[in-house]
Amino acid sequence: QWMMLDWKPRRSDMLIDPFGIGRIVQDGLVFRQNFLIRSYEIGADRTASIETLMNHLQETAINHCRSAGLLGDGFGSTPEMVKKNLIWVVTRMQVVVDRYPTWGDVVQVDTWVSASGKNGMRRDWLVSDSETGEVLTRASSVWVMMNKVTRRLSKIPEEVRGEIEPYFMNTDPVVAEDSRKLVKLDDGTADYVRKGLTPRWSDLDVNQHVNNVKYIGWILESAPLPILESHELSSMTLEYRRECGRDSVLQSLTAVSDSGVGDLVNLGEVECQHLLRLEEGAEIVRGRTEWRPKHAKSFGDSIA
Amino acid sequence: QWMMLDWKPRRSDMLIDPFGIGRIVQDGLVFRQNFLIRSYEIGADRTASIETLMNHLQETAINHCRSAGLLGDGFGSTPEMVKKNLIWVVTRMQVVVDRYPTWGDVVQVDTWVSASGKNGMRRDWLVSDSETGEVLTRASSVWVMMNKVTRRLSKIPEEVRGEIEPYFMNTDPVVAEDSRKLVKLDDGTADYVRKGLTPRWSDLDVNQHVNNVKYIGWILESAPLPILESHELSSMTLEYRRECGRDSVLQSLTAVSDSGVGDLVNLGEVECQHLLRLEEGAEIVRGRTEWRPKHAKSFGDSIA
Numbered sequence: 001q002w003m004m005l006d007w008k009p010r011r012s013d014m015l016i017d018p019f020g021i022g023r024i025v026q027d028g029l030v031f032r033q034n035f036l037i038r039s040y041e042i043g044a045d046r047t048a049s050i051e052t053l054m055n056h057l058q059e060t061a062i063n064h065c066r067s068a069g070l071l072g073d074g075f076g077s078t079p080e081m082v083k084k085n086l087i088w089v090v091t092r093m094q095v096v097v098d099r100y101p102t103w104g105d106v107v108q109v110d111t112w113v114s115a116s117g118k119n120g121m122r123r124d125w126l127v128s129d130s131e132t133g134e135v136l137t138r139a140s141s142v143w144v145m146m147n148k149v150t151r152r153l154s155k156i157p158e159e160v161r162g163e164i165e166p167y168f169m170n171t172d173p174v175v176a177e178d179s180r181k182l183v184k185l186d187d188g189t190a191d192y193v194r195k196g197l198t199p200r201w202s203d204l205d206v207n208q209h210v211n212n213v214k215y216i217g218w219i220l221e222s223a224p225l226p227i228l229e230s231h232e233l234s235s236m237t238l239e240y241r242r243e244c245g246r247d248s249v250l251q252s253l254t255a256v257s258d259s260g261v262g263d264l265v266n267l268g269e270v271e272c273q274h275l276l277r278l279e280e281g282a283e284i285v286r287g288r289t290e291w292r293p294k295h296a297k298s299f300g301d302s303i304a
Numbered sequence: 305q306w307m308m309l310d311w312k313p314r315r316s317d318m319l320i321d322p323f324g325i326g327r328i329v330q331d332g333l334v335f336r337q338n339f340l341i342r343s344y345e346i347g348a349d350r351t352a353s354i355e356t357l358m359n360h361l362q363e364t365a366i367n368h369c370r371s372a373g374l375l376g377d378g379f380g381s382t383p384e385m386v387k388k389n390l391i392w393v394v395t396r397m398q399v400v401v402d403r404y405p406t407w408g409d410v411v412q413v414d415t416w417v418s419a420s421g422k423n424g425m426r427r428d429w430l431v432s433d434s435e436t437g438e439v440l441t442r443a444s445s446v447w448v449m450m451n452k453v454t455r456r457l458s459k460i461p462e463e464v465r466g467e468i469e470p471y472f473m474n475t476d477p478v479v480a481e482d483s484r485k486l487v488k489l490d491d492g493t494a495d496y497v498r499k500g501l502t503p504r505w506s507d508l509d510v511n512q513h514v515n516n517v518k519y520i521g522w523i524l525e526s527a528p529l530p531i532l533e534s535h536e537l538s539s540m541t542l543e544y545r546r547e548c549g550r551d552s553v554l555q556s557l558t559a560v561s562d563s564g565v566g567d568l569v570n571l572g573e574v575e576c577q578h579l580l581r582l583e584e585g586a587e588i589v590r591g592r593t594e595w596r597p598k599h600a601k602s603f604g605d606s607i608a
Contacts, residue, residue: 038359038363039362039363039366039367040359040362040363040515040517043505043506043508043509044505044508044509044512049506051506055342055344058343058344059342059343059344062343063343196500200521200524200525201347201348201524201529201532202347202353202355202521202524204347204348205347205348208348211344213344217504217506220504220505220506221504225505228505
């Protein structure tokens with residue numbers, strides 16, 4: 001009395017993970033989860049939005065911790081971290097998108113962690129087309145510990161190091177670090193400023209803070225529409241500098257490199273500088289984005 | 305070299321649907337799809353947001369059409385509708401939420417269609433906990449046809465009726481129709497007004513229109529924070545009156561029934577009236593929401 005949809009060929013390894021909660025592969029150090037791109041995860045271009053991709057990265061990071069038994073509080077902290085009131089905060093994120101998946105595609109997200117300096121942890125992600133293996137997205141991030149009560153950064157205590165070090169891989173970052181300094185924009189140097197941005201109730205996470213992924217939407221709020229229409233985000237570097245709470249009022253600043261927007265639609269690659277700041281001035285996120293003309297890459301399916 | 309997560313007991317019927325794209329059940333008239341609630345689909349209360357629920361309803365509606373072979377253009381129109389430039393537009397939506405699922409829960413969404421008057425289609429949804437069968441959400445909606453070019457409503461042409469009628473169930477709506485008239489709010493009758501709301505680029509769907517689900521976020525933008533904090537949405541009736549495009553500037557108006565917000569947190573059920581309108585005055589959505597105090601229902605798991 002029921003029929004299966006005959007939509008995409010099913011691979012046998014999908015059957016291992018019917019719930020879509022992922023599993024550990026490669027000697028226990030890499031966590032892998034598949035995501036079917038849903039209708040509400042795509043935008044005007046019929047491709048997954050950058051926020052969707054970032055959500056998938058977040059989801060795999062948390063499920064990785066969970067699968068390793070390192071989820072003390074249900075949201076990313078290890079048992080020892082919970083005892084010491086420590087949480088992870090992301091300080092840096094680099095993302096390179098080679099191709100955006102479309103509705104119905106199944107993407108495979110691999111993630112793993114390694115040491116980053118003495119008191120940080122790096123988390124990398126490799127996103128590929130689950131059918132062809134083509135790499136779609138690479139991302140690399142740096143995390144440090146913060147005391148939940150004092151909101152000050154903390155060294156990694158030995159007890160926590162003991163919990164997490166066995167999971168560290170000894171590999172280079174999947175995205176080479178872009179060491180160019182991120183510019184601090186101000187009203188004089190920004191080409192576009194959006195003011196009065198406030199979190200919606202639904203933007204808040206369980207700590208009543210704005211989720212990292214939401215920042216990206218705000219950053220793009222000040223990116224000029226002609227770029228959003230004619231170009232797609234090809235890479236992004238973000239430096240997270242301060243938390244943002246539910247009562248924050250934000251401003252989003254963007255500077256477009258080299259030339260005016262009028263010419264942009266005719267140009268090739270475009271680079272933008274971004275700043276998300278509180279109305280009173282404190283910096284929340286500095287960023288740099290790179291954009292390539294849409295359809296610059298040859299897609300398997302046409303986009304209509 | 306891999307291990308399964310031992311998180312929730314797996315039911316054998318999950319294995320039928322490893323991709324999470326659903327299947328037809330009950331004599332071919334009901335479409336069923338399971339959703340695992342992901343970390344980024346929950347809000348400050350650790351429960352799925354109303355937008356998440358609405359996204360799941362949208363996704364099952366489209367996948368139902370797809371599985372019935374009625375997807376002419378890839379986004380909900382049948383082949384005959386595509387020929388005639390017709391699209392579906394929702395005119396009314398009623399949702400009743402008994403309990404919000406939490407992160408890691410698997411919900412089962414059943415959906416089916418029936419006739420609604422001479423020229424409409426009703427689509428119903430029943431959302432339940434896939435483990436216990438407990439009903440979480442019921443929703444009922446009315447759809448009519450619009451000419452994509454003229455943007456005028458259309459009767460259902462016979463050729464289209466022939467395509468869709470075999471799928472109609474002959475049942476009562478899963479939510480009894482709330483026949484109380486929705487009030488038209490204005491600046492005088494609204495208690496709260498949020499102005500200058502504009503679509504983000506990522507709010508647009510493939511037709512460059514704002515997706516229905518996004519309206520709900522805007523409607524709640526003018527709901528007072530004390531209600532959002534102390535209450536949860538228990539039911540919602542929306543009347544969609546006009547489309548909203550990417551250049552629209554909107555205003556969100558809310559009136560709280562009976563008493564001031566100061567007392568609300570101590571009260572039981574609260575009812576609100578809503579209006580989403582263009583800055584120049586045209587109505588986009590009228591709505592009514594009902595709210596119950598949080599934790600009024602006894603939850604299986606505490607919410608910490």
